[in-house]
Amino acid sequence: MCGIVGLFLKDKSLEPQLGALLTDMLITMTDRGPDSAGIAIYGAEQDGLAKLTIQSDAPDDDFATLAADLSTALGVSVDLHRKDSHAVVILPAGQAAAARAVIAGRPGQIRVMSDGNAIEIYKEVGLPQDVAARFALSKMAGTHGIGHTRMATESAVTTQGAHPFSTGPDQCLVHNGSLSNHNNLRRKLRRDGVRIESENDTEVGAAYLTWKMQNGATLGEALEASLTDLDGFFTFVVGTKEGFGVVRDPIACKPAVLAETDQYVAFGSEYRAMVGLPGIEAARVWEPEPATVYFWSH
Amino acid sequence: MSTSDKEAPRTAPIQSATFTNPVNAEIRRAAATGIYDIRGGGAKRKVPHFDDLLFLGASISRYPLEGYRERCDTSVTLGTRFAKNPITLDIPITIAGMSFGALSAQAKEALGRGASAAGTSTTTGDGGMTPEERGHSTKLVYQYLPSRYGMNPDDLRRADAIEIVVGQGAKPGGGGMLLGQKISDRVAEMRTLPKGIDQRSACRHPDWTGPDDLEIKILELREITGWRVPIYVKVAGSRPYFDTALAVKAGADVVVLDGMQGGTAATQDVFIENVGLPTLACIRPAVRALQDLGMHREVQLVVSGGIRTGADVAKALALGADAVSIGTAALVALGDNDPKWEAEYQALGTTTGAYDDWHEGRDPAGITTQDPLLASRLDPIEGGRRLRNYLKVMTLEAQTIARACGHNHLHNLEPEDLCALTVEAAAMAQVPLAGTEWYPGKPGGGY
Amino acid sequence: MQQIDLATTPLREMNETLQAQTGADNQTAWEILNPRGSHAVACGLDAPIEVTVRGHTGYYCAGMNKQAAIHVTGSVGPGVAENMMSGTVVIDGDASQYAGATGRGGLLVIKGNASSRCGISMKGIDIVVHGNIGHMSAFMAQVGNLVVCGDAGEALGDSLYEARLFVRGSVKSLGSDCIEKEMRPEHLAILADLLERAGSDAKPEEFRRYGSARKLYTFDIDNAAAY
Structure with missing residues (x-):
């Protein structure tokens, strides 16, 4: 149960403001989700480089020698930029899987939030305003981003339970609603070797999409299939390197509003999340149809 | 020598424990009629209950209070979190929501009279507020239900509290169906439905879903009523930890938690008997949710479903509830299932104690009916007196126990005053099995 | 002012x-x-x-x-004008879900589109939508008139009671127990009045009327699939 915001920029001149615009949208949705907050932001790609966003509850210890250790283990140059409990690890493209393996083998509690060329994910327990401040989200630039405020329903209020959930390289998902068959689906996916870390229903939704795409589905096909295979109430917003998509369950009770102008496409659980956007008064505002996949890309 | 076949010992007839006579009768009934069994009331199956708990009492390590002389207070205040006008009740036993429609106007009036005389509140139901009920209830809780029958802002502002009903213990996740027989002219008018047709009640609210929306709905109701009255949220016992936590997060002043023995006017028997948690199993998770949020006693917890005696009241309070609510017991106090109507129960194919076809409108006791002749059998003044007496007795009983445990207020009862007779009850109530310090799931292992 | x-x-x-x-x-x-x-x-x-x-x-x-x-x-x-009793509410733009839910009287006018569940459980309110309405509109609607100058989404009037539904455009699908009904002169008169009060120049003759088939009014096992 939650608030979702999303912003996809068509006008490049707005890119330096992406973090600031999304942060305002996120904070407006505090009432819908005061437990934790998170944001996935898609920045500029750097040729030949990949990045991992990682998180630790003990970053001083866990991050201290990580770049050097990775560099030694992988035999490549690795940069690490720490932001509070998170850090972005920059390394040569193609090294992400190897780096994940090294991180998994280390002592400590480092969690990989995302990997890809463009995506960075920041999420923590706390009020959206405080989470945004910890990571200086409002200073971030980018082409598009998705944010989430969480009111936990049945799983714990933890960093792991916060959204967005990574669904694969440069992919992420946020959710408003409550899935009713996630336990069975989690067991099935785990049997098929899919990594699912929490008891959170949304993570199962995310893992399901990843699993579908690993088996050859496009993101659009995976979302279409989710309408059959996922039970319960959901509005999903998914991010990819190129853009973002929206899908609601066939009953479509959980709120969703889209707004489009020449400059951007915006998503909000409520209209008021978007009132601070430039030119919103003249935007085309509508609600996504049930069981219909929407997608915008660059 | 040979014994004839006639004299040979035969296998004694063995009744199946699975296909019992009642089970087979129900199969035959379903096959004959093509309709599932609809009935009133709550779960009849045996489930672990308050009967499986005992109080320890005081002796040398604790000192009891002198009955009737040393005070043992019983008052409770509900809605202290946000409401300008919280409700203070003389006793921690309220009357649960029961609709005009399900009950006769006389029965509703009797409930109002009895509750008021005992210093407690009564509650409307799925059918709106009647003037009789408002007139005879000093404190009236107005239910805000998915159907919204009769809902209007004037009654909302006339209420002393608003109870947003998310679920009922008899049917968590279910709607309702009041069969056409009970839709009289007056019921039909209050519900804006044609007379005599089945009334189908929705299972979800028409204009919100989930805790994030609920928070906004609560805001609207507070704005319409000027933040004066407490907002209760009533949930069925199904996932009490999460539901209590979410009701609190959405802004409730009071959480009402109804276990599976809680009654309903009419729903499928299969639903009543197979969905939901026993009341005993609901309380500790709900209290834990309140404690985890630092809200125990700040947001009050009202527990209902199978409360019958002062001992039940005391046990619910000891487990952490702030008050309890009664429905079925109040109807029995008014005369429901009274043996004096046995001949008429027999004529309806049932017997005293088992009558549960409340939805059919032919209640011999004149309580769950809209038939004017039957309804006139219940004198609201006499009914009110009976209910008041019963509420007073329950209160005295609870006080007796509390004093014996050394408490000067019912609210000072605590889980440590209790022990459990069965392992099941020990697990559900999280109090030790009698004579031990152990209950299943106790942190730290125990024995 | x-x-x-x-x-x-x-x-x-x-x-x-x-x-x-x-x-x-x-x-x-x-x-x-x-x-x-x-x-x-x-x-x-x-x-x-x-x-x-x-x-x-x-x-x-x-x-x-x-x-x-x-x-x-x-x-x-x-939930705009939810449970409205009387008066008028006019929205120049669009309305989200549950417009006029459980409304008991008065007139709600939406000049743009209304989303899903418009007029859900309505109990006497009149609603006029100049544009389209979304799915599950007039679910369990009891009394009142819902006028749609554009198109209606899926499952219009599911489990309907006595509310009258008038749609000028297409209806994606009718809900359980909802059927098209004959447009009689008294209905045209109701429509003409509502359209005028709602500031619409649509013609009553362009509308079709939908209402309850009343098959769910008393339980019958042969209709069980409709529940």
Whole structure:
């Protein structure tokens, strides 16, 4: 149960403001989700480089020698930029899987939030305003981003339970609603070797999409299939390197509003999340149809 | 020598424990009629209950209070979190929501009279507020239900509290169906439905879903009523930890938690008997949710479903509830299932104690009916007196126990005053099995 | 004209001020500025006053309205005019889910489109939508008229009671127990009146009428699939 915001920029001149615009949208949705907050932001790609966003509850210890250790283990140059409990690890493209393996083998509690060329994910327990401040989200630039405020329903209020959930390289998902068959689906996916870390229903939704795409589905096909295979109430917003998509369950009770102008496409659980956007008064505002996949890309 | 076949010992007839006579009768009934069994009331199956708990009492390590002389207070205040006008009740036993429609106007009036005389509140139901009920209830809780029958802002502002009903213990996740027989002219008018047709009640609210929306709905109701009255949220016992936590997060002043023995006017028997948690199993998770949020006693917890005696009241309070609510017991106090109507129960194919076809409108006791002749059998003044007496007795009983445990207020009862007779009850109530310090799931292992 | 600016005035104070009006003095015209998606704007009013909300609102705008004429120049969130008793509510833009839910009287006009569940469980309200309506509209609708000048989404009028539904455009699908019915002169008269009061120039003859087949009125196992 939650608030979702999303912003996809068509006008490049707005890119330096992406973090600031999304942060305002996120904070407006505090009432819908005061437990934790998170944001996935898609920045500029750097040729030949990949990045991992990682998180630790003990970053001083866990991050201290990580770049050097990775560099030694992988035999490549690795940069690490720490932001509070998170850090972005920059390394040569193609090294992400190897780096994940090294991180998994280390002592400590480092969690990989995302990997890809463009995506960075920041999420923590706390009020959206405080989470945004910890990571200086409002200073971030980018082409598009998705944010989430969480009111936990049945799983714990933890960093792991916060959204967005990574669904694969440069992919992420946020959710408003409550899935009713996630336990069975989690067991099935785990049997098929899919990594699912929490008891959170949304993570199962995310893992399901990843699993579908690993088996050859496009993101659009995976979302279409989710309408059959996922039970319960959901509005999903998914991010990819190129853009973002929206899908609601066939009953479509959980709120969703889209707004489009020449400059951007915006998503909000409520209209008021978007009132601070430039030119919103003249935007085309509508609600996504049930069981219909929407997608915008660059 | 040979014994004839006639004299040979035969296998004694063995009744199946699975296909019992009642089970087979129900199969035959379903096959004959093509309709599932609809009935009133709550779960009849045996489930672990308050009967499986005992109080320890005081002796040398604790000192009891002198009955009737040393005070043992019983008052409770509900809605202290946000409401300008919280409700203070003389006793921690309220009357649960029961609709005009399900009950006769006389029965509703009797409930109002009895509750008021005992210093407690009564509650409307799925059918709106009647003037009789408002007139005879000093404190009236107005239910805000998915159907919204009769809902209007004037009654909302006339209420002393608003109870947003998310679920009922008899049917968590279910709607309702009041069969056409009970839709009289007056019921039909209050519900804006044609007379005599089945009334189908929705299972979800028409204009919100989930805790994030609920928070906004609560805001609207507070704005319409000027933040004066407490907002209760009533949930069925199904996932009490999460539901209590979410009701609190959405802004409730009071959480009402109804276990599976809680009654309903009419729903499928299969639903009543197979969905939901026993009341005993609901309380500790709900209290834990309140404690985890630092809200125990700040947001009050009202527990209902199978409360019958002062001992039940005391046990619910000891487990952490702030008050309890009664429905079925109040109807029995008014005369429901009274043996004096046995001949008429027999004529309806049932017997005293088992009558549960409340939805059919032919209640011999004149309580769950809209038939004017039957309804006139219940004198609201006499009914009110009976209910008041019963509420007073329950209160005295609870006080007796509390004093014996050394408490000067019912609210000072605590889980440590209790022990459990069965392992099941020990697990559900999280109090030790009698004579031990152990209950299943106790942190730290125990024995 | 009295103005209340929600950028500087708390919601509680605004609603308290409007709820205190009796319509007896000459302060009958009010303007609300900067609603910016706020919830519960101008809810619980009970006086013959005129309130203009300049901008977009959140959930439950004009909730449980009695007597007042409320005009929103923007779009509204879920549950606009829910359980309205009387008066009029006019929305220049679009309405989100549950517009006019459980409404018991008065007139709700949506000049744009209404989303899903428009008129859900309506109990006497009249609703006129100039544009389209979304799925599950008029679910369990009991009494009143729902007029749609555009198209209707899926499952229109599911489990309908006695409400009348008029649709000018297409209907994606009818819900359980909802059927097309004959348009009789009295229906054309009702439509003409509502269209006029809602400021629509659509012609009553262009509409089709839908109502309850009344097959769910008494339980029958042969209809069990419809439940």
